[in-house]
Amino acid sequence: MPSRGDTMSDGSCRDTTDLESFRIEFRNWLLSQDIPHPPVDAKDQVLVLRAWQRRLYDAGYIGLHWPEKYGGRGKGILFSAVAAQEMAKVGAPPPIGKIGIEVVGPTIIRYGSAEQKMRHLHPILTGDDIWCLGFSEPGAGSDLAAITTRANRVDKGFVISGQKVWTSFAADASWCALLTRTEPDAPRHQGLSYFLVPMDAPGIEVKPIVQITGDTEFCEVFFDNVAVSEDTVLGDINMGWTYVLSSLDMERGPFIMRRYAELGVWASELFEAASHANIVSQVDLAEDIGLVAILLDILGSASYDTAESLARGTHTMEFGSVEKLLFSQIEQDLFSISNRLLGRHRTGVSGSPLGLVPGRWANGYLYSRAASIYSGTDQIQLNIIADRVLNLPRSEGHG
Amino acid sequence: MAEIDPLEVSEGAYNFLARRWGPREARHYQSESPVEFLARWREFNSLAWHSLYVPEDLGGLGFDERHLAALFEQVGSFLVPGLSLDNFLGAPFFLARGGHAAAEQLGRHLAGESIAIVAAQTVDGSDNFSPEPWDGLEFDGRSLSGERKLVSFAHLADTFVVTTCQVGVPVIVLCRVGPEVSLNRLPTIDVCDAPANIILDRAPIVDVIFRGSEALQLFADYMTVVRIVTAAEMLGLCRSLLNMSITYSQERVAFGKPIAAFQALRNLLAQMTTDIHGLSTIVKASARAVATGDLGAPAMAMSAKVHAARVGKRVSETALQIHGGIGFTDECDLHLYFKRSMTLQGIGGEDRALTRTRGRLALDDFHGSDPIIASAERASDNCTPTQGGMA
Numbered sequence: 001m002p003s004r005g006d007t008m009s010d011g012s013c014r015d016t017t018d019l020e021s022f023r024i025e026f027r028n029w030l031l032s033q034d035i036p037h038p039p040v041d042a043k044d045q046v047l048v049l050r051a052w053q054r055r056l057y058d059a060g061y062i063g064l065h066w067p068e069k070y071g072g073r074g075k076g077i078l079f080s081a082v083a084a085q086e087m088a089k090v091g092a093p094p095p096i097g098k099i100g101i102e103v104v105g106p107t108i109i110r111y112g113s114a115e116q117k118m119r120h121l122h123p124i125l126t127g128d129d130i131w132c133l134g135f136s137e138p139g140a141g142s143d144l145a146a147i148t149t150r151a152n153r154v155d156k157g158f159v160i161s162g163q164k165v166w167t168s169f170a171a172d173a174s175w176c177a178l179l180t181r182t183e184p185d186a187p188r189h190q191g192l193s194y195f196l197v198p199m200d201a202p203g204i205e206v207k208p209i210v211q212i213t214g215d216t217e218f219c220e221v222f223f224d225n226v227a228v229s230e231d232t233v234l235g236d237i238n239m240g241w242t243y244v245l246s247s248l249d250m251e252r253g254p255f256i257m258r259r260y261a262e263l264g265v266w267a268s269e270l271f272e273a274a275s276h277a278n279i280v281s282q283v284d285l286a287e288d289i290g291l292v293a294i295l296l297d298i299l300g301s302a303s304y305d306t307a308e309s310l311a312r313g314t315h316t317m318e319f320g321s322v323e324k325l326l327f328s329q330i331e332q333d334l335f336s337i338s339n340r341l342l343g344r345h346r347t348g349v350s351g352s353p354l355g356l357v358p359g360r361w362a363n364g365y366l367y368s369r370a371a372s373i374y375s376g377t378d379q380i381q382l383n384i385i386a387d388r389v390l391n392l393p394r395s396e397g398h399g
Numbered sequence: 400m401a402e403i404d405p406l407e408v409s410e411g412a413y414n415f416l417a418r419r420w421g422p423r424e425a426r427h428y429q430s431e432s433p434v435e436f437l438a439r440w441r442e443f444n445s446l447a448w449h450s451l452y453v454p455e456d457l458g459g460l461g462f463d464e465r466h467l468a469a470l471f472e473q474v475g476s477f478l479v480p481g482l483s484l485d486n487f488l489g490a491p492f493f494l495a496r497g498g499h500a501a502a503e504q505l506g507r508h509l510a511g512e513s514i515a516i517v518a519a520q521t522v523d524g525s526d527n528f529s530p531e532p533w534d535g536l537e538f539d540g541r542s543l544s545g546e547r548k549l550v551s552f553a554h555l556a557d558t559f560v561v562t563t564c565q566v567g568v569p570v571i572v573l574c575r576v577g578p579e580v581s582l583n584r585l586p587t588i589d590v591c592d593a594p595a596n597i598i599l600d601r602a603p604i605v606d607v608i609f610r611g612s613e614a615l616q617l618f619a620d621y622m623t624v625v626r627i628v629t630a631a632e633m634l635g636l637c638r639s640l641l642n643m644s645i646t647y648s649q650e651r652v653a654f655g656k657p658i659a660a661f662q663a664l665r666n667l668l669a670q671m672t673t674d675i676h677g678l679s680t681i682v683k684a685s686a687r688a689v690a691t692g693d694l695g696a697p698a699m700a701m702s703a704k705v706h707a708a709r710v711g712k713r714v715s716e717t718a719l720q721i722h723g724g725i726g727f728t729d730e731c732d733l734h735l736y737f738k739r740s741m742t743l744q745g746i747g748g749e750d751r752a753l754t755r756t757r758g759r760l761a762l763d764d765f766h767g768s769d770p771i772i773a774s775a776e777r778a779s780d781n782c783t784p785t786q787g788g789m790a
Contacts, residue, residue: 201540287755288758289758289761292758294705297681301680301681301699302680302681305684325669325670326676329673385673386666389671389672393657393661
């Protein structure tokens with residue numbers, strides 16, 4: 001396994017133990033770079049963002065909180081949080097391999113075999129391998145334990161059949177972290193297994209789904225008797241539910257930090273546009289800008305709080321539901337306000353009063369409506385909070 | 400700065416208050432006699448609460464805003480009146496930074512011998528640097544005349560720390576309570592408050608402790624801390640309301656089961672939990688920002704206060720809804736918290752005006768200017784000369 005030393009040949013990476021020193025170091029590095037703007041064409045986008053991730057990796061800024069023995073910097077989650085913030089400030093796109101870096105990689109580190117670590121971790125960091133998560137199905141979204149995709153044991157491996165949906169980035173992915181049912185007669189949360197499946201295996205078909213935003217980030221993925229070897233099983237057979245919960249929990253913290261950074265970019269754009277307006281005389285505009293600024297302050301403090309609890313080891317999966325609910329509500333409030341500011345132009349016909357690009361902001365508002373749906377709907381989060389944070393009684397017949 | 404974890408301050412305050420204070424004591428506060436008040440004052444003083452924020456070289460503990468926020472979260476939880484930065488702790492804030500006369504008054508204040516209270520309340524809670532803190536009084540260089548409105552616990556003061564103007568220059572002065580000072584006590588539904596209008600008729604001042612841009616800057620810093628402390632107090636109050644609501648909903652039975660089992664109430668309680676979490680993070684972040692000298696601290700404090708007002712309103716209304724009919728009676732202590740929330744919503748600026756100021760600060764930040772200086776300059780522009788002023 002290649003390891004990165006403290007100093008690269010071009011001196012772009014230094015061992016920085018202090019968080020604020022790291023912030024300055026990374027900020028200066030970003031300012032020295034030609035930040036890529038993702039092209040409109042999806043294929044070109046993958047090429048550009050892959051190259052960007054490689055640049056970040058070569059300079060030592062990918063996998064900051066991964067253990068050093070697996071190619072990371074061993075710096076702690078707060079360093080990743082700071083990096084996300086600084087990238088948002090300059091409008092730098094997040095690495096294309098974020099699912100691998102934030103979710104699958106840490107899951108493999110925790111549960112994978114030595115061979116799986118050797119095979120997968122380095123390409124995750126470099127961006128050579130892009131991952132997708134094959135979890136949800138048409139009949140198993142909020143109720144993930146209801147999945148029906150089967151993995152039947154055969155000689156020297158398994159044969160997988162079924163369908164996944166809402167699979168982000170499946171069209172560009174080279175690997176899939178796949179949840180299957182290996183013991184159909186076992187109770188719902190048992191008998192599930194976690195596979196690491198190559199997306200070029202025969203029998204896999206990917207169909208992009210057009211979203212209300214016009215993008216095709218999500219896909220359906222069909223598995224038609226896909227043969228995989230034994231060594232694609234992560235950890236132990238029938239322990240998949242434990243690994244999936246671990247994956248989802250690992251995703252929550254970095255996702256919150258990254259999303260805060262991304263929303264910071266949106267807010268900056270709004271402030272720039274508003275700064276050219278005569279805000280002092282426009283009381284309503286001042287109030288709306290103030291609301292956005294306040295929402296961003298809360299997002300920032302909440303994401304820092306999450307990072308601190310992760311760093312201290314006090315973060316709990318259950319409290320992640322509180323954080324997720326808070327974030328989705330704030331994101332939706334933020335884009336509701338910007339939507340109001342667009343006025344008559346909110347459906348993107350022509351220029352807006354503030355000079356914002358209506359199509360882009362309409363897209364942002366539409367995408368924000370998904371925040372209360374993905375990674376567990378707000379209603380599911382409320383239920384989890386009631387059950388596992390507040391320990392409230394359940395109604396009879398409650399699942 | 401002392402190396403004490405704010406959590407220790409919080410735990411210490413909780414352990415003390417859990418044994419001694421709560422809604423039953425809160426109901427008695429407004430009829431408290433001066434002797435009772437002084438006994439309580441001395442008890443809080445024995446815990447060093449009044450000197451918590453006073454620098455060590457003036458005999459205080461030298462703690463920072465994080466410790467203050469931790470203390471006030473418990474103050475809010477247990478409905479403890481009179482300790483807010485807006486009145487009792489506000490005086491040490493100014494006195495600790497003044498000259499000899501101020502330091503002497505500070506010593507007497509901390510000993511409980513001469514209580515000093517800040518009389519700089521904004522009446523309608525308009526913008527951060529509204530003219531109200533500096534207007535409304537005539538100051539001729541020796542005495543004050545006019546009225547200050549809605550000063551909490553003014554009836555207990557021996558000395559006032561007053562903001563006013565002298566020939567267009569903002570000043571902060573010390574004024575002893577004597578025959579030239581009278582009060583109109585105002586009725587309030589908040590058991591934790593005791594507001595009064597102060598009428599000054601050529602009341603002699605002891606000293607001018609701050610003048611000009613120093614007065615402006617100090618008042619701006621004071622308002623920043625007022626906002627954080629008020630947000631922290633609201634946070635504690637909300638936590639108590641949530642706990643009350645959980646307990647009630649688990650005990651109250653309807654249709655053969657605890658009402659906490661019904662989805663509609665589970666959702667309300669889960670939403671309260673989420674709202675309170677968001678508030679707790681920004682209270683912590685804003686206190687940390689001030690304590691670490693972050694230039695963005697004033698803006699952060701505004702955000703904390705606005706959010707506290709909104710969350711406080713939402714949580715108190717939801718708690719009342721959960722308690723149903725009994726929550727609407729005096730038999731239930733909930734309304735004491737509900738009304739305290741109403742008062743706290745208005746302290747430090749009303750949320751719409753603060754939000755507008757926050758919006759303007761966001762654009763100042765975007766352009767890279769120092770929001771504190773920009774705001775102080777705006778305040779200076781707003782300070783108008785009074786009649787009869789003399790240099």
